Amino acid sequence: xxxxxxxxxxxxxxxxxxxxxxxxxxxxxxxxxxxxxxxxxxxxxxxxxxxxxxxxxxxxxxxxxxxxxxxxxxxxxxxxxxxxxxxxxxxxxxxxxxxxxxxxxxxxxxxxxxxxxxxxxxxxxxxxxxxxxxxxxxxxxxxxxxxxxxxxxxxxxxxxxxxxxxxxxxxxxxxxxxxxxxxxxxxxxxxxxxxxxxxxxxxxxxxxxxxxxxxxxxx
Amino acid sequence: xxxxxxxxxxxxxxxxxxxxxxxxxxxxxxxxxxxxxxxxxxxxxxxxxxxxxxxxxxxxxxxxxxxxxxxxxxxxxxxxxxxxxxxxxxxxxxxxxxxxxxxxxxxxxxxxxxxxxxxxxxxxxxxxxxxxxxxxxxxxxxxxxxxxxxxxxxxxxxxxxxxxxxxxxxxxxxxxxxx
Numbered sequence: 159x160x161x162x163x164x165x166x167x168x169x170x171x172x173x174x175x176x177x178x179x180x181x182x183x184x185x186x187x188x189x190x191x192x193x194x195x196x197x198x199x200x201x202x203x204x205x206x207x208x209x210x211x212x213x214x215x216x217x218x219x220x221x222x223x224x225x226x227x228x229x230x231x232x233x234x235x236x237x238x239x240x241x242x243x244x245x246x247x248x249x250x251x252x253x254x255x256x257x258x259x260x261x262x263x264x265x266x267x268x269x270x271x272x273x274x275x276x277x278x279x280x281x282x283x284x285x286x287x288x289x290x291x292x293x294x295x296x297x298x299x300x301x302x303x304x305x306x307x308x309x310x311x312x313x314x315x316x317x318x319x320x321x322x323x324x325x326x327x328x329x330x331x332x333x334x335x336x337x338x339x340x341x342x343x344x345x346x347x348x349x350x351x352x353x354x355x356x357x358x359x360x361x362x363x364x365x366x367x368x369x370x371x372x373x374x375x376x377x
Numbered sequence: 378x379x380x381x382x383x384x385x386x387x388x389x390x391x392x393x394x395x396x397x398x399x400x401x402x403x404x405x406x407x408x409x410x411x412x413x414x415x416x417x418x419x420x421x422x423x424x425x426x427x428x429x430x431x432x433x434x435x436x437x438x439x440x441x442x443x444x445x446x447x448x449x450x451x452x453x454x455x456x457x458x459x460x461x462x463x464x465x466x467x468x469x470x471x472x473x474x475x476x477x478x479x480x481x482x483x484x485x486x487x488x489x490x491x492x493x494x495x496x497x498x499x500x501x502x503x504x505x506x507x508x509x510x511x512x513x514x515x516x517x518x519x520x521x522x523x524x525x526x527x528x529x530x531x532x533x534x535x536x537x538x539x540x541x542x543x544x545x546x547x548x549x550x551x552x553x554x555x556x
Contacts, residue, residue, distance in 0.1 A: 193489070193493060196489070197486055197489065200482065200485055200486060200489070201482060204477055204481065204482050204485065205474075205475070205476070205477055208475060208477040208481055209474075209475035212475060213470070218478060222478075222480075222481055222484060225477075225481060225485060226484055226485050226488050229485045229488070229489060230488060230489065230492055233489055233492060233493075234492070296466075299462075299466055300466055300469060300470065300473065303463070303466050303467065303470070304470070318467065319467075322464055322467035322468060323467050323468070323470045323471050324471060325468075325471070343430065346430065347427075347429070347430045350429075350430070350460060350463050350464065351460075353463050353467075354459050354460055354463045357459075357462075357463060357466075358459050
């Protein structure tokens, strides 16, 4: 086990982006009770699993818990894994389930706080001064988008992350979150609008549309 | 997007509008199917705002009324551009690398180890329980067998106890006959 911990693996890989032969071999060995093989799988998939968890729950502390929970569930349920989908896909679903459960528990334990965020309907930080140069930067946009994502109500964040970041179809999102497709679509739209409000708050319209000829969008 | 409309922004604006036309044209049919029918009043900016996801995801055919509105409304064009930018930025996030902070993998591995140990202990206890159960069952079976054997022997003529009765040395019936 300690030898495996020293194995150097790519720092980041998408959940579905590993060599399938390597993963399949490890899964087969792990299913036979080889714990080293499972730990190797953890090392291989944990960056992507953590990234997904972080995007779904919005903070590092909860993401750690979700990742831990996801791998425990995977470990316990490995014998039931039939291999219809790849291990990465299976782990992705488990992580989403764990994140959903975690967020439910968090919501129950801090209901008032959640209500404050959800009911405010306004994620715009009106006090923040924004430097136009920073606003124009795409990298900064992404950074602020990540911040805005973290501030979204949990139900909205999960849908928008699964749809727009991980490109899952509405049907799959609805299935994984236990909601209707219509609900998934409504939440997606609400999430995007909130992100849009946050991202473009206090920004001059001309800066929003940098690709358009200057002065042609007189909002 | 709050109702204001700006038409006639010049030829440059029209070129930009034409770049928006394709997705709008694809989706406008489904937008139209939500709220508008032929001959119905032109949709408002708010109606178009509600239909932005459909515009982005595409539809079957164009609803000229929606196209006309967006093409002629710079506020809606701006809104659509912002909306698209949000979606594009979200798509870009997948390629953004996130390094797990130190301790995440170690935490997972130690929790797995703990779970495996618990599992092993549980298996061991389960095994012992099975062994105890089997032993109890075996003992019970043996006892039952012995009792059954004893009863069987007691019924067999010439067996233990039956000879005494047959010999007539004891028993009230024999005593009565002699009398």
